Amino acid sequence: MQGFLTLFRKELVRFWxxxxxxxxxxxxxxxxxxxxxxxxxxxxxxxxxxxSYTAFLIPGxxxxxxxxxxxxNSSSSLIQSKITGNIVFLLLxxxxxxxxxxxxxxxxxxxxxxxxxxxLLVTAWFGLPLPSHPLWVLSxxxxxxxxxxxxxxxxxxxxxxxxxxxAFQNFLIMPLTFLSGxxxxxxxxxxxxxxxxxxxxxxxxxxxxxxxFFGQADVSPWLSLSVVGGSFILLSGLALWLIKxxxxxxx
Amino acid sequence: xxxxxxxxxxSKRYGALQALDDVSITVEPGxxxxxxxxxxxxxxxxxxxxxxxxxPDSGSIRIMGHDVIRDFRAARMSLGVVPQELVxxxxxxxxxTLRFQxxxxxxxxxxxxxxxxxxxxxxxxxxxxxxxxxxxxxKRRVMVAQALVHRPPVMVLDEPTAGVDVELRQSLWSFVKExxxxxxxxxxTTHYLEEAEALCNRIAMLKRGKLVALESKDKLLQHxxxxxxxxxxxGPLPGSLLPRxxxxxxxxxxxxxxxxxxxxxxxxxxxxxxxxxxELNVIEVDLESVFVNMMHGGQV
Ligand SMILES: Nc1ncnc2c1ncn2[C@@H]1O[C@H](COP(=O)(O)OP(=O)(O)OP(=O)(O)O)[C@@H](O)[C@H]1O
Ligand SMILES: [Mg+2]
Numbered sequence: 001m002q003g004f005l006t007l008f009r010k011e012l013v014r015f016w017x018x019x020x021x022x023x024x025x026x027x028x029x030x031x032x033x034x035x036x037x038x039x040x041x042x043x044x045x046x047x048x049x050x051x052s053y054t055a056f057l058i059p060g061x062x063x064x065x066x067x068x069x070x071x072x073n074s075s076s077s078l079i080q081s082k083i084t085g086n087i088v089f090l091l092l093x094x095x096x097x098x099x100x101x102x103x104x105x106x107x108x109x110x111x112x113x114x115x116x117x118x119x120l121l122v123t124a125w126f127g128l129p130l131p132s133h134p135l136w137v138l139s140x141x142x143x144x145x146x147x148x149x150x151x152x153x154x155x156x157x158x159x160x161x162x163x164x165x166x167a168f169q170n171f172l173i174m175p176l177t178f179l180s181g182x183x184x185x186x187x188x189x190x191x192x193x194x195x196x197x198x199x200x201x202x203x204x205x206x207x208x209x210x211x212x213f214f215g216q217a218d219v220s221p222w223l224s225l226s227v228v229g230g231s232f233i234l235l236s237g238l239a240l241w242l243i244k245x246x247x248x249x250x251x
Numbered sequence: 252x253x254x255x256x257x258x259x260x261x262s263k264r265y266g267a268l269q270a271l272d273d274v275s276i277t278v279e280p281g282x283x284x285x286x287x288x289x290x291x292x293x294x295x296x297x298x299x300x301x302x303x304x305x306x307p308d309s310g311s312i313r314i315m316g317h318d319v320i321r322d323f324r325a326a327r328m329s330l331g332v333v334p335q336e337l338v339x340x341x342x343x344x345x346x347x348t349l350r351f352q353x354x355x356x357x358x359x360x361x362x363x364x365x366x367x368x369x370x371x372x373x374x375x376x377x378x379x380x381x382x383x384x385x386x387x388x389x390k391r392r393v394m395v396a397q398a399l400v401h402r403p404p405v406m407v408l409d410e411p412t413a414g415v416d417v418e419l420r421q422s423l424w425s426f427v428k429e430x431x432x433x434x435x436x437x438x439x440t441t442h443y444l445e446e447a448e449a450l451c452n453r454i455a456m457l458k459r460g461k462l463v464a465l466e467s468k469d470k471l472l473q474h475x476x477x478x479x480x481x482x483x484x485x486g487p488l489p490g491s492l493l494p495r496x497x498x499x500x501x502x503x504x505x506x507x508x509x510x511x512x513x514x515x516x517x518x519x520x521x522x523x524x525x526x527x528x529x530e531l532n533v534i535e536v537d538l539e540s541v542f543v544n545m546m547h548g549g550q551v
Contacts, residue, residue: 001357003357007351007354009351010351084339086339088304088334088336089338089352089397090355091303092303092332092398093355094324096324246306250303251304
């Protein structure tokens with residue numbers, strides 16, 4: 001337990017020491033998306049009845065930033081430790097697979113949630129209502145970051161070089177987060193993209209998160225919860241198994 | 252009482268390469284043990300297997316009686332390893348590094364011991380300096396401290412003196428000797444026979460993954476006294492010295508000496524025969540040939 005707490009704290013220190021880059025920068029990026037898209041699209045789109053496009057956009061942007069940063073936290077920490085070799089200091093102590101995974105996971109969730117809160121804070125004045133279901137908001141924030149933090153652990157263990165990790169990020173994480181209904185309601189999509197969106201777990205994170213704010217969404221929050229929760233359980237199982245087997249960490 | 256380290260028939264392949272080939276070694280508590288061998292012999296691979304950093308294909312390893320795979324928590328609590336590669340976390344200061352390392356071993360209030368380690372290793376004034384700003388030798392000391400945060404009964408140092416100046420080498424050895432006298436079991440790898448000789452009570456030699464020798468120091472010291480002398484002579488080698496001749500290279504005759512004192516005997520024989528000595532070079536016999544000769548039962 002102490003080992004887990006220590007690694008968790010170290011992971012927090014790691015991103016907090018460079019908070020300008022790990023928190024402030026993504027918040028600024030989200031703010032720019034908000035400014036540009038709400039300016040371009042607000043007159044043309046009404047996402048849900050009674051919900052302006054600018055308000056609709058905010059939770060999506062927040063969740064997208066959370067997802068990307070939760071992924072970045074665990075994956076970049078692991079690959080840096082592997083490439084510099086200091087991961088050995090985590091492999092020599094008696095940490096269990098669960099402690100190891102839990103620490104990276106929780107730190108990713110904290111980073112994601114801090115970034116998400118920052119995004120909500122700077123964009124709220126575009127007309128975000130107070131959440132109608134705060135518990136849904138919290139659940140999807142934590143679970144969403146959990147899924148992406150776990151994916152980050154898997155990617156960080158698997159990748160041997162920075163460019164492999166970049167490929168994972170550019171060809172999997174970015175499309176998943178962008179093609180997820182951040183910028184639109186998927187009911188407005190042509191049938192093909194409508195189906196594609198429905199196999200993307202990030203869509204369900206955003207949709208459920210949005211439901212927490214507006215009380216309405218494209219699908220039921222319970223469906224979203226099952227998809228996101230199911231993905232989390234599956235991916236954590238995989239991550240734990242990789243760590244336990246020593247895959248790419250212990251030859 | 253359980254052995255400090257019990258390595259039983261450990262083998263490990265990397266692809267076609269047999270990195271460890273049926274290695275068995277037992278080290279008793281309190282021993283100061285040296286693991287020697289040329290580059291690529293498998294020393295680091297063996298240490299990695301002890302530490303659980305790599306998994307042997309077959310065989311088993313116990314540290315203080317704890318199997319390093321089945322009972323990995325107890326085994327790792329008993330073991331401190333200083334890795335061969337110089338690695339550090341560039342985000343942290345020396346003290347942070349040691350505090351975090353203590354935490355990974357489950358220790359929260361470890362500052363007294365950390366302070367002691369810092370002062371023993373001459374790092375007290377660097378405690379709050381970022382690792383990035385330390386010299387290589389300083390980083391090496393931090394790694395030694397990291398291996399000791401949990402006061403492991405068994406400590407393994409993988410070439411701790413590579414790239415380290417004479418002063419640090421000496422202070423490091425006196426520190427490690429102190430640990431040994433306090434009851435810690437020490438295993439080290441080195442390329443320097445003198446180091447092994449001066450410190451260790453037993454020495455093992457690996458070559459291409461095989462254990463080629465396992466000897467007590469006393470036995471080794473006898474072999475270690477062996478010298479060769481290369482001579483350029485003004486005349487033919489006297490017959491009385493012929494049995495000593497091992498080879499001839501670039502017009503020099505190389506003779507074998509059981510120890511350096513025999514040089515006098517050689518010179519006396521040359522003087523008696525009236526053969527002038529143009530050049531004389533004493534060659535330290537390298538450890539490897541000593542060991543290999545020993546292995547082949549050759550007299551040395
Ligand atoms: N991860 C690995 N993958 C493939 N081959 C490896 C790996 N680690 C070590 N080897 C090979 O195993 C052999 C033994 O290497 P090892 O590092 O154990 O040697 P060593 O005795 O420590 O040498 P040195 O004195 O240079 O440190 C070498 O031929 C090395 O190339
Ligand atoms: Mg080595």
